[in-house]
Amino acid sequence: MLFLGAAILLAVVTAAAMLSTVPGLQRISLAAVVGASGLLGWLAIRSARAAAQQQLTSAELRRLNETLETQVESRTAELRDTNARLESIIDSAVDGIVVIDEQGRIESFNPGAERLFGYSQSEVRGRNVSLLMPAPYSEAHDGYLHRYLATGVARIIGVGREVTGRRRDGSVFPLHLSVGEVVLGGERKFTGILHDLTARVRIEEQLREGAAMARIGEMAAVIAHEVKNPLAGVRGAIQVIGGRLPDQSRDASIVQDILMRIDALDSLMKDLLLFARPPQPHRASVDVVSLVTMTADLICQDPSLRGVQIDVTGSSPPVPADAGMLRIVFQNLLVNSAHAMQGQGTIHVAVEAADSTCRIAFSDSGPGIPAEIRDKIFTAFFTTKSRGTGLGLATAKRLVEAHHGEIEVACPPAGGTTVTVQLPTLPA
Numbered sequence: 001m002l003f004l005g006a007a008i009l010l011a012v013v014t015a016a017a018m019l020s021t022v023p024g025l026q027r028i029s030l031a032a033v034v035g036a037s038g039l040l041g042w043l044a045i046r047s048a049r050a051a052a053q054q055q056l057t058s059a060e061l062r063r064l065n066e067t068l069e070t071q072v073e074s075r076t077a078e079l080r081d082t083n084a085r086l087e088s089i090i091d092s093a094v095d096g097i098v099v100i101d102e103q104g105r106i107e108s109f110n111p112g113a114e115r116l117f118g119y120s121q122s123e124v125r126g127r128n129v130s131l132l133m134p135a136p137y138s139e140a141h142d143g144y145l146h147r148y149l150a151t152g153v154a155r156i157i158g159v160g161r162e163v164t165g166r167r168r169d170g171s172v173f174p175l176h177l178s179v180g181e182v183v184l185g186g187e188r189k190f191t192g193i194l195h196d197l198t199a200r201v202r203i204e205e206q207l208r209e210g211a212a213m214a215r216i217g218e219m220a221a222v223i224a225h226e227v228k229n230p231l232a233g234v235r236g237a238i239q240v241i242g243g244r245l246p247d248q249s250r251d252a253s254i255v256q257d258i259l260m261r262i263d264a265l266d267s268l269m270k271d272l273l274l275f276a277r278p279p280q281p282h283r284a285s286v287d288v289v290s291l292v293t294m295t296a297d298l299i300c301q302d303p304s305l306r307g308v309q310i311d312v313t314g315s316s317p318p319v320p321a322d323a324g325m326l327r328i329v330f331q332n333l334l335v336n337s338a339h340a341m342q343g344q345g346t347i348h349v350a351v352e353a354a355d356s357t358c359r360i361a362f363s364d365s366g367p368g369i370p371a372e373i374r375d376k377i378f379t380a381f382f383t384t385k386s387r388g389t390g391l392g393l394a395t396a397k398r399l400v401e402a403h404h405g406e407i408e409v410a411c412p413p414a415g416g417t418t419v420t421v422q423l424p425t426l427p428a
Contacts, residue, residue: 096194118168281322307344314351316358340366368411
């Protein structure tokens, strides 16, 4: 606009100059020049004001943009910090956290879930969550999910329940599952929080076992009083009768058979009492290798086990234990191994110390223990022998636990059975 005013002024001045040469028009030319100059000044002032206003508006816009950028950066930083906090909380959670979509595909798998199931997040992401369930739950899971999406009737969402999980190695374990639902970007997600109940179930089993042992103990006390003591009198009477028979009497063999059966029944009573009410260990420093070797020598003197060799290797610091109770444990394990090998072969006993623990492993070359009964062998009165009482291994377990130890059974792929006893050693 200022340039336009200057052009007009130039034209007016030129015209005024031409008119000034004409007599009588000098005043008109002068007035035109003055008016044009005034107009040019007004235009200059207005242009300056407009430029100032425009400059002020640009500054305000610049400040506004800077303010918005600062707020956006601050909000972005807050969101990043919030996400980092949420991820750190999820990653540090002891329980497993699994997020799936509407099709049951795994989208998130935190480190707690990795520890529970043995899978890494990269291995399970995108796969169906039924991967983490044993049959028949794995086959039925998708049906449950589809039914909920179709009907909206929730059976587990918002309500915790106990379920069974399956690890990568195929083993199953008890879990407590809590499921929540959320909608993100118009898509449904389901979040499952998984807590391992293995320890709690073990404690519950121990409590039930303790209650059962108390009842068995009461029963054993009654049996000892009502059966064992009279049985001793019966045996004495039979011995007297047998002693009066002639040497060549045919009834002598019958008497001996009666005495053997009474002795077997008496032995059963002793085993039952030992299992139901094991005595408190009288602890002393025990050399495990010497005790195992001594027990092995006694077993090898049995005529039915002459074909068995027992090889004891390794060493360990002394353990604080009751030697008599440990002898019963070692005898039961060695006899079971010998019977598994049909009285022929070598039993290897390896003794070693690690982390304040003495490990005694009894390995035989027998047929092994079928998987379907491996979890039952420490159950009282469970036996695969035709004339067994089912109290040998159950009693061994009770006596080992009385020493704050552990006993476990494994069947290597190469065959045979290995029973390992772990006992705490004396402090150095």
